[in-house]
Amino acid sequence: MLFEDPSPLLVGLNPEQAAAVTLPAEHALILAGAGSGKTRVLTTRIAWLLQSGQVSPGGIMAVTFTNKAAKEMMTRLTAMLPVNVRGMWIGTFHGLCNRFLRAHHQAAGLPATFQILDTQDQLSAIKRLCKQHNVDDERFPPKQLQWFISGCKEDGQRPRDVVVRDDETRRKVEIYQLYEEQCQREGVVDFGELMLRSYEVLRDNDPVRVHYQRRFRHILIDEFQDTNRLQYAWLKMFSAPPLEGLPPSGNAVFAVGDDDQSIYAFRGARVGNMADFVREFQVRHQIKLEQNYRSCSNILNAANELIGHNSRRLGKNLRTDAGAGEPVRVYEAPSDFDEARWVVDEMKQLEREGMARSEMAVLYRSNAQSRVMETALFNAGMPYRVYGGLRFFERAEIKHALAYLRLLENPHDDNSVLRVVNFPPRGIGARSVEQLQDVARASGCSLHDAASGVTGRAGTAIGHFVALLDVMREKTQGMTLKEIIELVLDRSGLVEHFRQEREGEDRVENLEELVNAAESFVMQEGFGRDAVALPVDELGAPLTQSPASQGLDMSQPLVDEPLPAVVPDTGETLSPLAAFLTHAALESGDNQAQAGQDAVQLMTVHAAKGLEFHAVFITGLEEGLFPHENAMSDRDGLEEERRLMYVAITRARQRLYLAHAQTRLLHGQTRYNLRSRFFDELPEDALKWLTPPQARQGLSAGGWQGGGRGAAGAGAQPAWTPGWLAAADRAPAPKAPEPDRGVDLRAGQKVFHNKFGEGKVLAIEGAGPDARAQVSFNRHGVKWLALSVAKLTPVDA
DNA sequence: ATTCAGGCAGTTTTT
DNA sequence: CTGCCTGAAT
Numbered sequence: 001m002l003f004e005d006p007s008p009l010l011v012g013l014n015p016e017q018a019a020a021v022t023l024p025a026e027h028a029l030i031l032a033g034a035g036s037g038k039t040r041v042l043t044t045r046i047a048w049l050l051q052s053g054q055v056s057p058g059g060i061m062a063v064t065f066t067n068k069a070a071k072e073m074m075t076r077l078t079a080m081l082p083v084n085v086r087g088m089w090i091g092t093f094h095g096l097c098n099r100f101l102r103a104h105h106q107a108a109g110l111p112a113t114f115q116i117l118d119t120q121d122q123l124s125a126i127k128r129l130c131k132q133h134n135v136d137d138e139r140f141p142p143k144q145l146q147w148f149i150s151g152c153k154e155d156g157q158r159p160r161d162v163v164v165r166d167d168e169t170r171r172k173v174e175i176y177q178l179y180e181e182q183c184q185r186e187g188v189v190d191f192g193e194l195m196l197r198s199y200e201v202l203r204d205n206d207p208v209r210v211h212y213q214r215r216f217r218h219i220l221i222d223e224f225q226d227t228n229r230l231q232y233a234w235l236k237m238f239s240a241p242p243l244e245g246l247p248p249s250g251n252a253v254f255a256v257g258d259d260d261q262s263i264y265a266f267r268g269a270r271v272g273n274m275a276d277f278v279r280e281f282q283v284r285h286q287i288k289l290e291q292n293y294r295s296c297s298n299i300l301n302a303a304n305e306l307i308g309h310n311s312r313r314l315g316k317n318l319r320t321d322a323g324a325g326e327p328v329r330v331y332e333a334p335s336d337f338d339e340a341r342w343v344v345d346e347m348k349q350l351e352r353e354g355m356a357r358s359e360m361a362v363l364y365r366s367n368a369q370s371r372v373m374e375t376a377l378f379n380a381g382m383p384y385r386v387y388g389g390l391r392f393f394e395r396a397e398i399k400h401a402l403a404y405l406r407l408l409e410n411p412h413d414d415n416s417v418l419r420v421v422n423f424p425p426r427g428i429g430a431r432s433v434e435q436l437q438d439v440a441r442a443s444g445c446s447l448h449d450a451a452s453g454v455t456g457r458a459g460t461a462i463g464h465f466v467a468l469l470d471v472m473r474e475k476t477q478g479m480t481l482k483e484i485i486e487l488v489l490d491r492s493g494l495v496e497h498f499r500q501e502r503e504g505e506d507r508v509e510n511l512e513e514l515v516n517a518a519e520s521f522v523m524q525e526g527f528g529r530d531a532v533a534l535p536v537d538e539l540g541a542p543l544t545q546s547p548a549s550q551g552l553d554m555s556q557p558l559v560d561e562p563l564p565a566v567v568p569d570t571g572e573t574l575s576p577l578a579a580f581l582t583h584a585a586l587e588s589g590d591n592q593a594q595a596g597q598d599a600v601q602l603m604t605v606h607a608a609k610g611l612e613f614h615a616v617f618i619t620g621l622e623e624g625l626f627p628h629e630n631a632m633s634d635r636d637g638l639e640e641e642r643r644l645m646y647v648a649i650t651r652a653r654q655r656l657y658l659a660h661a662q663t664r665l666l667h668g669q670t671r672y673n674l675r676s677r678f679f680d681e682l683p684e685d686a687l688k689w690l691t692p693p694q695a696r697q698g699l700s701a702g703g704w705q706g707g708g709r710g711a712a713g714a715g716a717q718p719a720w721t722p723g724w725l726a727a728a729d730r731a732p733a734p735k736a737p738e739p740d741r742g743v744d745l746r747a748g749q750k751v752f753h754n755k756f757g758e759g760k761v762l763a764i765e766g767a768g769p770d771a772r773a774q775v776s777f778n779r780h781g782v783k784w785l786a787l788s789v790a791k792l793t794p795v796d797a
Numbered sequence: 798a799t800t801c802a803g804g805c806a807g808t809t810t811t812t
Numbered sequence: 813c814t815g816c817c818t819g820a821a822t
Contacts, residue, residue, distance in 0.1 A: 607810085630808060
């Protein structure tokens with residue numbers, strides 16, 4: 001033990017956890033396996049640093065990806081220590097960037113009241129821009145431009161930094177440039193901009209950077225494997241690595257992550273940041289947390305064996321003291337319909353055994369799969385809850401209300417003007433709006449100013465609208481947040497509008513809920529830690545006398561040095577309204593309806609990350625679905641799918657169920673799927689097959705290429721066995737695929753193609769002249785081929 | 798201004 | 813088979 005009198009904080013930690021918590025103030029990487037007590041280590045580390053007097057609350061920055069994680073960290077921390085969490089910077093990347101930019105808005109070139117665009121807002125801003133500049137939306141779909149712009153920002157690239165090799169990119173960069181100008185003009189920033197702009201201020205402003213580098217003695221990052229390029233670069237601004245040529249910052253970065261749970265490469269996450277961190281920061285302390293406190297060993301063995309099929313891992317193996325537990329149950333269903341029914345039956349059984357419904361989860365790869373499951377649960381009368389979908393602040397009626405509120409703060413927010421200029425309808429048609437946009441463009445001003453200018457013709461509808469906004473702004477002066485929102489809901493006519501709508505009751509309720517949300521925001525958050533520019537003394541003043549440590553042992557002197565004040569002492573604070581709007585943009589709220597009931601949980605595997613359940617059902621384990629066909633073009637894609645499966649498996653505490661279906665209705669067509677190759681990567685002795693071998697597919701996709709499990713020769717059962725078709729109440733009954741040319745192809749069949757060589761049929765879709773086959777070629781990857789065109793010759797096994 | 802038909806795409810998602 | 817969006821028709 002490190003101490004004669006071990007801190008009570010360390011009680012109950014295993015040796016690795018304790019070692020991580022008590023590491024010296026140097027850079028460290030913690031490889032934290034699933035269920036290894038990662039959050040506990042992070043929070044205990046902070047508590048330990050504070051309690052041992054190594055740092056005051058003001059010297060700590062802890063970064064997470066989700067608000068939920070940040071909140072949990074604060075909750076756990078306050079339970080451990082009577083510490084004022086407000087002095088610390090604990091929050092999401094974006095929340096902290098927002099906090100930073102509010103304090104440094106001038107250095108960042110932003111108005112104090114800048115608004116935040118969420119993904120929807122960003123897309124509509126891009127659409128608007130494209131219309132205005134006559135961008136061909138066939139060649140440049142707005143979605144794709146959004147993806148491009150966000151991608152550039154995630155890589156830290158401004159338009160001028162993008163390497164242009166072709167005309168298409170050149171045009172995209174032009175649009176990116178125009179988009180930036182538009183945002184700047186309107187005083188709005190998107191999510192990527194929050195990060196990029198903060199990064200640039202730190203990079204280009206030496207006093208500011210030095211200030212924060214000296215202030216934050218300890219920087220802790222959760223889910224480090226999910227950081228993108230920009231986020232890593234941003235972190236480096238707070239703690240220059242030794243080789244960067246900048247003076248050493250003398251602080252310590254404590255990064256926690258798990259390369260095996262990296263499932264967000266598709267949105268820019270770079271697992272490579274972990275290795276880069278070790279190299280660039282010359283990390284000397286790496287600790288692996290491999291003791292798992294969650295799952296029984298059958299489940300854990302399955303996870304370990306599966307992930308062992310990935311190459312390029314940092315290397316980690318979970319172990320548990322828990323017993324073997326139940327075997328992993330595997331079921332092969334004739335159809336997706338039967339699969340769902342089986343899941344429900346098993347759930348009923350678990351319920352009879354006394355398991356709470358909320359402890360059971362159904363996980364799937366893609367959202368489209370929830371429907372069958374929902375139907376089955378509904379028919380069985382079993383309460384369920386689907387994660388995903390619109391969150392509270394993303395609902396249309398809420399966004400309308402927020403748009404009015406934003407216009408009180410910032411009338412130049414054209415996005416918001418366009419959203420509500422004619423909502424509720426007030427006789428401002430598309431062509432009036434267009435005219436207004438022309439005027440605004442011609443005079444280079446915002447829609448609001450253009451409208452105010454034209455209002456010479458009093459009595460026009462647009463004039464009324466501008467007057468309405470002005471009246472609202474005037475009347476709400478000095479009001480509480482609650483009163484402001486109530487007034488806006490009333491004067492805008494939103495509530496009245498939805499009251500008259502036939503199906504508008506829910507929307508009216510949501511609008512009322514918005515008032516409640518605002519009230520509780522003011523109450524518990526005191527306007528929200530993230531949202532409010534902190535009192536200047538907190539950012540700028542010397543931290544030696546940080547008062548936020550009541551209850552701490554203050555006998556040891558703190559090491560913080562006095563800091564030069566770099567925050568402009570303007571005494572600015574954000575209004576409650578502005579703070580609430582920020583809150584709405586950065587925390588879109590719950591997406592779960594009816595949270596109270598004890599209900600079965602349905603969600604994608606992605607959404608399940610970080611959660612755990614007594615019983616987990618992973619459904620749709622089929623080639624093309626899981627692993628998903630779009631991800632299988634390269635090895636990286638397949639490995640990410642495998643990590644996804646690893647995440648799914650490690651959610652389960654006691655029971656794990658795996659299922660796949662021979663046929664599945666997808667895009668309105670019946671598809672015949674092979675079972676997932678992942679079955680072949682699980683330990684046979686941890687599994688219990690609930691389907692007799694004769695009723696199973698003989699081969700799985702990966703099987704013939706090597707290492708396949710053995711039921712070969714059992715004869716692939718035709719997927720269209722009449723027996724179960726009669727049982728399924730689905731019409732019309734799927735027909736056996738009858739490809740042209742009379743070639744007898746079925747899933748699993750080895751084939752030869754003149755150009756692509758040898759491959760294997762993954763799936764067959766459609767019939768007659770439209771029939772297509774999905775073939776995985778040994779050398780050329782997975783392709784869809786029209787059977788009427790492609791020459792496929794069956795090859796005998 | 799509202800509604801309806803037709804076209805089209807359809808992994809994963811937090812901020 | 814959906815859900816979403818657009819364009820045309822009332």
